[in-house]
Amino acid sequence: MIKIPNKEFLTRIENLRELMRDQDLQACLIYGDEYRKENLRYMGNYWPLFERGAVIVPLSGDPIILAAPEGEMFxxxxxxxxxxxLLPEFNCVTVPDHIEYPLAHYTSLTAISKQLQDSHSLHKLGVAGIDAIPVPLMNIIESSFEGIAIVDAADLLFKLRMNKSANEIACLQEAARIADAGYKLMIEQVRPGMTELELASLAYGECTRQGAEHMPFCLITSGDRVKTIIGRPSSKVIEEGDMILAAIAVQVEGYIATVNFPFVAGTMTEEQKAFIDVLVEAEESGLARIKAGAKQSDVVRAVKDCFQKHGMTQYDLYPPLHGCGLAEAESPYPDENSAAIFTAGMTVNTDVSLFGHPHGSNRIEESLLVTDNGYESMSKLVRHLSKTWRTIREISVN
Incomplete structure (x- = not known):
């Protein structure tokens, strides 16, 4: 079974403490909930359901996990x-009502603050996740740590998460394998007359059967709906010749890989083939510039230059590359002016996209590992489709 071993979490704690010492932080509070789970999962392997969560990392001693009573055993x-x-402020996030938990043994942030002040001479607290913490909860944190300087520590977590360990890469590779299986099934079984929801159910079912922990999204639009850029599958009936814009993200042990390649229900037109030609050419141009030490902006420029060559710049809406890991999209997210370089062990997604073109809207997306010599694609399916596209130029199901 692929997972992150406990000893790696110990290493993460020590790496965070090194950064904390550099910034004179005696403790760091890392917030998470069902929707913004990444940093909490990275430091504590906890992903709250319905409730809020956090981990407090002091400069020495064991980290403290903050949770709510309904999810305590989870x-x-x-x-x-x-x-x-347990904290009452971390109870169910979706209702304003006060919920009674008669068996709960609560503590308070004030008590935890006093403990940290007594044992670690706490005078400066880092908080990661300030952008996701509700104002009422942030007010409680500030009052509980009265007299303590509170600073945004999000950059510490982004720095730690940027390059991936062998175990993290293994999780992403497994997520990509599962995503390939679900996406391949949709390509093979799409038929005019089925609904977008029916098509999506194939991916959900197959990915779950193959071991997906979660599917953060399954985007499916067809026909005129592809102009929406992103969209949830609907009850729309897929018609003969509809281009399908689909993307599935699969999560394994918190790590998310994404797959997207254009396909058509029924017979593909020459115009649709020519449109996909440009996407394939643009992605291949960008991929050729990915390797450790190379500028990330060169990938962006290569893709944009390809679109410009084919007169499609007006349909190019955002940069074609972003990081991946515990979030489907995370740092880096370079543009043409980015000074950042690729480093070995970085994981990224291509997201080579054109939207609003008369003959379709679509993207090619796959998760990649940056290496000293170039890159390794985690999606065997997308690599196969891209490499064979020029010869077969057909993914339609007749």
Whole structure:
């Protein structure tokens, strides 16, 4: 079974503490909930359901996991850290009502603050996730740590998460394998007359059967709906000759790989083939510039130059590359002016896209590992489709 071993979480804690010392932080509070889980999952392997969560990392001693009573046992089941404490402010996020939990043994942030002040001479607290913390909860954090300087520590987590370990890469590769299986099934079984929801169900079912922990999204639009750029599958009936814009993201142990390649229900027109030709050419041009030490902006320019050559710049809406990992899209997200360079162990997604063109809207997306010599694609399916496209120029199902 692919997973992140406990010893790697210990290494992450020590790496964070090194950065904390550089910024004179005596503790760091890392927030997460069902929707913004990445940093909390990275440091504590906890992914809250319905509720809020956090991990407090002091400069020494065991981290403290903050949770809510309904999910306490679930938290203990997931978390690598045994010190779990309950806060009423972390209860169900979707209702304003006060919920009684008569068996809960609550603590308070004030009590935790006092403990940290006594044991670590706390005078400066880093908080990662300030952008996701609700204002009322942030007010409680500030009042509980009164007299303590609170600073945004999000950059520490982004820095730690940028390059991936062998175990993280293995999780992403497994997620990509599963995504390939679900996407391949949709290509093979799409038929005019089925609904977008029916098509999506094939991917959901296959990816779950293959071991996906979660599918953050399954985007499907068809026909005129592809102009929406992104869209959830609907009850729209897929018609003969409809271009399908689909993308599925699969999560394994928190790590997310994404697959997207254009296909058509029924017979593909020459205009649709020519449109996909440009996407394939643009992605291949960008891929040729990915390797450790290369400028990320060169990839962006290569794709944009290809679109310009074919007179499609007006349909190019955003940069064609972003990071991937515990979020489907994470740093880096370079543009033409980015000074950042690729480093070995970085994981990224291509997202080579054209939207609003008369003959379709679509993208090619695959997750990649940056290496010293270039890149390794995690999607055997997308690589196969791209490499064979020029010869077969047909993915339609007749």
């Amino acid at each position: 938290c203990r089941e997931m978390s690598v850290w045994p010190d779990v404490r």
